[in-house]
Structure formats: C-alpha cells, structure tokens
Amino acid sequence: MKQAFLNQLKQHGITPATRLLLAVSGGLDSMVMLHLFRTLKFEVAVAHVNFGLRGVESDADQQFVSDWCAQHQVPFFTARFETNNYATTHGLSIQMAARDLRYKWFNELAAKNRFQFIATAHHLNDSLETALLNLARGMGLEGLTGITPLSGNRFRPLLFATRTEIETYAAENEIAWREDSSNQTDVYQRNLIRHRIIPALKKINPALEAGFASMVLKLKHDLAILDAENENWKSSYLESSGAGVIIRKEGLQPATLPHLWRALRNYGFNWEQTGQILPAIAGQPGKIFYSTTHSLTVDRGCLVISELTKPIAAISIPVANGKYQLSNLELLIEKDQPPLFLPDRNVAVLDQNILSPNLIWRSWQPGDSFIPLGMEHQKKISDFLVDEKVPLGLKNKVTVLESNGEIAWVVGFRIGNRFKITHDTRQAVVFRVSQL
Known part of the structure; x- marks a missing residue:
C-alpha cells in the first residue's frame, strides 16, 4: 500500500x-x-x-x-x-x-x-x-x-x-x-x-473493482482519441469574435452532433438542447437557446455563443477630455483637431456646439432611432443593425451616445447626421471607443 x-x-x-x-x-x-x-x-x-x-x-x-x-x-x-x-x-x-x-x-x-x-x-x-x-x-x-x-x-x-x-x-x-x-x-x-x-x-464478477479500473483505463484512451478529433473539428469551424464564439454552419451536420455537444457543454448547454439546435439551423434566424451562463443564437450561416451579462447601466459623461468606462468598453474623449482620416469606425468626430454639455452613454433600446450620417430621415436602430449585418449575438452589446434625447453616435458604427462637423464647426470633439 x-x-x-x-x-x-x-x-x-x-x-x-x-x-x-x-x-x-x-x-x-x-x-x-x-x-x-x-x-x-x-x-x-x-x-x-x-x-x-x-x-x-x-x-x-x-x-x-x-x-x-x-x-x-x-x-x-x-x-x-x-x-x-x-x-x-x-x-x-x-x-x-x-x-x-x-x-x-x-x-x-x-x-x-x-x-x-x-x-x-x-x-x-x-x-x-x-x-x-x-x-x-x-x-x-x-x-x-x-x-x-x-x-x-x-x-x-x-x-x-x-x-x-x-x-x-x-x-x-x-x-x-x-x-x-x-x-x-x-x-x-x-x-x-x-x-x-x-x-x-x-x-x-467478484473482481468488480479490478474490472472497473480496467474499463476506466480503456475509456480514457478512447476519450483521448475523441478529444483529438473534436479539437480538429473546433479548429476548422469555431472562432472567437466580438460577438462571442462563432460556430460556422458548414460544420453543423447530423454526423457532427457529438462534436457540437462536446463544444457546447463547455458553455453550460445540455444534450437535449444540442439535439434541438441542429434542426433550428434550417429555420429562420433568431432562435435563442439559454444555459445558466450563456446564450446561443441561431444566426445567418452560424451559431453565436455569448456570455450572459447583466444589462449595461447608463452613465452620464461630460463633454470634456477624459476616459470613461461602460461594461467592458472604454471611451476616450479629446477636444482636439480631428484626424484627416478616421482610422476605423471606433473613432467618431462630433460638433461640440451641437452636443449637450453632458451625454448619456447606454445600451440601445428597442424603439431607438436616429438619422444616420448622410441620410435625411429617421431610421430605427434595429433596422440599421440589420442593414449593417450585425450578428444577432453582438446586437445586445451595441451602445449609443445620447445628447438631449437624440442619438449622436451608434458607438462603433455611425454618427447622427446632425452632429457631423461642417465648415461652421468651431470646436470638434474626438471620441475613441475600445474594448478593455
């Protein structure tokens, strides 16, 4: 012993x-x-x-x-x-x-x-x-x-x-x-x-314990092979994005159900849910499944797994130089000369004279609308996000900057047309958003 x-x-x-x-x-x-x-x-x-x-x-x-x-x-x-x-x-x-x-x-x-x-x-x-x-x-x-x-x-x-x-x-x-x-x-x-x-x-079997120990050894060898095959499948069809974990539709066939199950159980989904997800792929996008920790959205051409998060609380921020945090996002505000070219959609330049002294930074809500840059009429943000082909799993993470009840920027996407800088702009404000 x-x-x-x-x-x-x-x-x-x-x-x-x-x-x-x-x-x-x-x-x-x-x-x-x-x-x-x-x-x-x-x-x-x-x-x-x-x-x-x-x-x-x-x-x-x-x-x-x-x-x-x-x-x-x-x-x-x-x-x-x-x-x-x-x-x-x-x-x-x-x-x-x-x-x-x-x-x-x-x-x-x-x-x-x-x-x-x-x-x-x-x-x-x-x-x-x-x-x-x-x-x-x-x-x-x-x-x-x-x-x-x-x-x-x-x-x-x-x-x-x-x-x-x-x-x-x-x-x-x-x-x-x-x-x-x-x-x-x-x-x-x-x-x-x-x-x-x-x-x-x-x-x-009087030697039950010995038989069990032998079975466990064999099972562990078999599981090692299954794990290796599953890693190959995941490397081909799984990827991480801002929306969460994406499983591409090409890897979702009845024969790959065991692979899908081994991937989904890491996010709290059970076997019964896994069996329901495959048929849902053939239907209309938008069906959502929930575990205790994650959501799984059937999107166009893929599954999107996102961690369940508490609703993002709105915060008030002054139009002044500084850094501000909302959930896992950081917003940098600088009253400065705007860049000649915007490097990406995470940077917005707005006219300070049109902005209110304090802005509200919050999640977008159903019913929200704005006039996108370059347009003349209101557009619902829900429709705007569809046009932008934003994955369903990412939509609930989109935030907006609000000025006097009017949306000045759908953060990371497009500013409101009224807040753009023009030849009459005296002071521009640069907003940069990044993930923490």
Whole structure:
C-alpha cells in the first residue's frame, strides 16, 4: 500500500515540498490517508468540517481529529456549518449542500495559507459508486470513468486502493478511526448503490473493482482519441469574435452532433438542447437557446455563443477630455483637431456646439432611432443593425451616445447626421471607443 501510494504521488508531481491540506473527517479512509502522508514524512495540515448533522456524534468526530493532530503536532483547521439551513435556503440536497460548504471553505483555507493541493481520501470503490450514479443519471462517457485523481487543486491519492485494501492497512498499522453511522443507512443514493447494487454486481464478477479500473483505463484512451478529433473539428469551424464564439454552419451536420455537444457543454448547454439546435439551423434566424451562463443564437450561416451579462447601466459623461468606462468598453474623449482620416469606425468626430454639455452613454433600446450620417430621415436602430449585418449575438452589446434625447453616435458604427462637423464647426470633439 505504501509503495503504491508513493507511486501515485510521484505520478502527479507531489513531493514532500508540496504544501498539502488534507480533508480529514476522522473516518477510516481519511485517517489512513493521513497516516500514509505522515509515515512518508510529508508536512501536511488537516482540515475538518463539522456539518452538525449527527449531533454529539459530529462533535465527537471533530474532537477525535483535533486530539490526533495535537498529539502529532499537525496544523489543524476546523469549521462548523448549519448544513440543514443552507440546504433549505439554496434548494439543495443535504449531500450537495455539504459538498458546497466543504469545498468553498477548503478553497478559502488553501488560498489564505498557500496550500497547493487539497487532498481527499476518495478510493476506488468511491469512484465505482460515482460511475454507477452517473450511469443511472444518463451521463456521457466521462461519467463512466468515475472520479479523476487530479482536478484543479483537488487531489485524490487513494484512488488506486479498494475499500478492502484500506481496511487491511488500517488493521495492520493499528490506525484508530471513527465510524459515521449515516453510512449504514440507505437514505442517500450512494449508500443504496454501496449496500445493494454493488453486492449484486459482485455476484456476477467478484473482481468488480479490478474490472472497473480496467474499463476506466480503456475509456480514457478512447476519450483521448475523441478529444483529438473534436479539437480538429473546433479548429476548422469555431472562432472567437466580438460577438462571442462563432460556430460556422458548414460544420453543423447530423454526423457532427457529438462534436457540437462536446463544444457546447463547455458553455453550460445540455444534450437535449444540442439535439434541438441542429434542426433550428434550417429555420429562420433568431432562435435563442439559454444555459445558466450563456446564450446561443441561431444566426445567418452560424451559431453565436455569448456570455450572459447583466444589462449595461447608463452613465452620464461630460463633454470634456477624459476616459470613461461602460461594461467592458472604454471611451476616450479629446477636444482636439480631428484626424484627416478616421482610422476605423471606433473613432467618431462630433460638433461640440451641437452636443449637450453632458451625454448619456447606454445600451440601445428597442424603439431607438436616429438619422444616420448622410441620410435625411429617421431610421430605427434595429433596422440599421440589420442593414449593417450585425450578428444577432453582438446586437445586445451595441451602445449609443445620447445628447438631449437624440442619438449622436451608434458607438462603433455611425454618427447622427446632425452632429457631423461642417465648415461652421468651431470646436470638434474626438471620441475613441475600445474594448478593455
């Protein structure tokens, strides 16, 4: 066990110099992990969470871990949470609430104390249970691989070991640990799988854990091939723009649905939505799909993925030299000689005598209209943006400069005709907009 544990550490670049925070509940698995790190002379710190779910039993677990750390001179951190209240407030199951609270606190500790990794004592049986849960929930291939040894700053050094191997090591080394009584009930889904499903599967294959480990290895090889193919597809059909991420229509065929799914899930879209998006491409542009973090707009010849942002608040700015910020845009105002040639549409030159002393910089709104430079009649901005072939995903990011209720500049596109400089202009004002 000790050599296999050490091999796992070396494989992931963990050395005695690595600053590690161990999540220790006081149960069998975490106490074995703590013993192994200490036996190998690693300098570690321990974090223990009291979720307040089992009354005096939870308090006794906390005292047990605290006493062990004091006896062995290991830095000890602890926190207590009202998990039931948190679960009710946030509409979560007890298990998900405990997970949220635990990892939020672990990450705060790691950042404050410069721990490089948070080590948890998940083992091979935990990974098998996770894979079976994912199977029941209809997850993809990645779900069948169970728990990964390293994800971000979370490290699981015991994933190579079975529950039986951990029990044997604890007995051989006389390691004291605490039993969590909630592990014996079938209230939680994981316990149901542990107590009923896995024993039934082991009647089919007594070496179930070894078979699972072999399957995971094969799946990871297959996934590596799929990832490489998906990267090739993305490099051919995905590109970034001011509107967000654009997926070109040529890459969207029924046969490429798996590629589209692997791209969209990174933006929070689910499999069902992915299946609805392909048929929508054949319809009229403008259909929008939403995840919790992004929108996907079916545009002319492409899909546009944009991050959901809060509505941009309007700000008042004086017509004076200075820099002003609105969302991720910066506006530079200079009372100066206008350039002979405008370098691009992000620069506008307006007549100060026609501008009001203070301007409103805001998002355009439905119903807004202006007289574009070179025209004589009002035009709705919505129609103007269509004429300019502005992608649907970019339209909601367009802003305007307003002077006394009249739009002086559709920022980055065109000024209002009345605000142009003429031979009678005494003072020109130069506006330059850029993305931060």
